[in-house]
Amino acid sequence: MVRNYSDFFPARPKNDGPDKNTSRLLSLGWQPYFAQQISSDELTATPPVRVVEVHRNAFHVVGEGLDEAILPVRNATVGDWLLLDRAHPPSSRVLERQSLLKRRAPGTDRQIQLIAANIDTVFVVSSCNQDFNIARLERYIALAFEAGIDPVIVLTKSDLASDPENYVDQARTISNSVPVVTLDARGDEPGLKLAAWCKPGKTVAFLGSSGVGKSTLTNALSGTEDIATQAIREDDAKGRHTTTHRQLHVVPGGCLVLDTPGMRELQLTDVAAGIDDLFSDLNELASRCRFTDCRHETEPGCAVQAALADGTLEPGRLNRWRKLKAEEAFNSASLAERRSKDRAFGKMVRSVMKQKKQKTWGLE
Template identity: 45%
Template sequence: MNTTFSLADLGWQPFFQQQLDLAEWDSAMPVRIAAQHKSRLIVYGESGQYALDTPPSLGTVTVGDWLLLNESMQINRLLERKSAFARRSPGSKVAEQLIAANVDTAFVVCALNEDFNLNRIERYLALVHDAGAEPVVVLTKMDLIDHADELREQVQRLDNQLCIEMVNGREATSAEVLLPWCEAGQTIVLLGSSGAGKSTLTNSLLGESIQLTSEIREEDGKGRHTTTSRALLPLKSGAMIIDTPGMRELQLAVGSDAIENTFADISDLALQCRFADCCHDQEPDCAVRAAMESGILDERRYDNYLKLKREQIRNEATLAEKHKAEKALGKFYKRTQSVSRENKGH
């Protein structure tokens, strides 16, 4: 695989260029993180591919981030992100986990077989809206069912402006419908659950089998999780693509705006309620309840909206408490060090 790129090939944009000061314009070398391996980073730059140690002072980074290197090939700093995908860490751990950064378009990949799930698609759309990227829903395995158009229409009803494409990931010509989003200089991330067909789709777009894939299990129609790490891969079109491991658990760490944007139809209906603080339960002249009773609004969609709102509020409060505790601990360390220095002086 070619590992020599121009900055434009790697997705360098004016947004990043404007972050450099005059000295950095002449001496700094921008590189982009292509892969992470514990304390080592694989980066791509104009002069090739490099493996770098991750300094503790760098902070949390992820695939897609841009770094500035000095003349000694050491990391100076991390550039501000144009977009960032993050979720709450799986399990009981209270932390955010970065998924990818500086992405232009997110392909939300969902299989059309037994794994088809509208609630999950809405969850991923909230993640994409929070990140600040363009969502495109990619429905895979269309060759396995005979009612693909019906399921596509169900997804379209989530948002009539949503871009949706159906593909058979094993046929390269089928994936060509995605090429308009894969132009030179663009970065795409593939998101979806295990077995949705992300790695197969990546291989179709790459034109070669780089990502491992697994066969579908006949008993439940599901694939097995194959991608175990994220990597930035170049497409022949000049775009960059990031395949991600299937997420069995996607706890949202998004802001309230992401939920409202994902469920814009419900937000618009709520503005028509008589009371601004309407709970859409027993209040008179409730536009949301009226829409459900008339069949305009699907009750499944409204229930999922409430579920994601509760989750967002709970996770936001939990993460805020964690950040507050970390800030207090940092102040404690600084005070302790200051007292220690004073005592040494005496």
């Protein structure tokens, strides 16, 4: 029988401080959503732990009275909650996620790479310099929308820009529902300006290219210099990789912060809904076209082309919309094709094994 949240977390005595048996899990982001997936027997036999660090050959997991390295669990990623199988950790059960960030992995094998799970807010970080790129920001935001995560654009190094408001204005054109924050990644500004999203028990993530200040921001929130940082190359504003693996940091105030390596390539797949949310204005225009299969090129009665003509739609935004939709459709179709072939191969293997068993039984 699945119990409710209160069964796992008894009420705290009044005026007696936090419950020592539950404060650790709560500080790691434990919520009713996860507790409702566990039976009383599972809770005793397989205690919940959260993946706080991912390395090539090991996971770092933390729970109530637990802090250890285990062998990786298949299809799990940083931020996941596991029911730890002490006898065989790789068999630990992954609890259903509230959110999942993923991308098509670099390379040609069309695998999906899991980035992080159970994130509440994504801070999409860019610098007010040559790194700033509207198309790249849109990719990250589409990724967040698809995962059901609230995105916030964070612009760093505004103090070094001759016209920082130009970057702010460009960022605000991406989506009316995405806040834009400018700050100095060093000092007190991150803690003050990001406080609304960095509440106790919440998990936030910094995503962006190398050198935009993700690790510096994490250090600022934690009040330490534990994460190494490096300066960007002055000639092209490109960053150097300082974070080499994904890791959750518990910072003062109870928030968990995910620092990730910079991603030079962000191929989108299975994010059609996220792209629709990001370009809701274009979808609304398209719904007013005369023909339902309008390609928004030379068709009569095209509302998109009319918006281009009267200046209410910027050509670059339309081009980026088309490019993202085409890329997403291609990648999703490719993955679907590969999955179909994998299922067919598995079916063939099972059929062959079944025939071998039947022949063996026939000899007996």
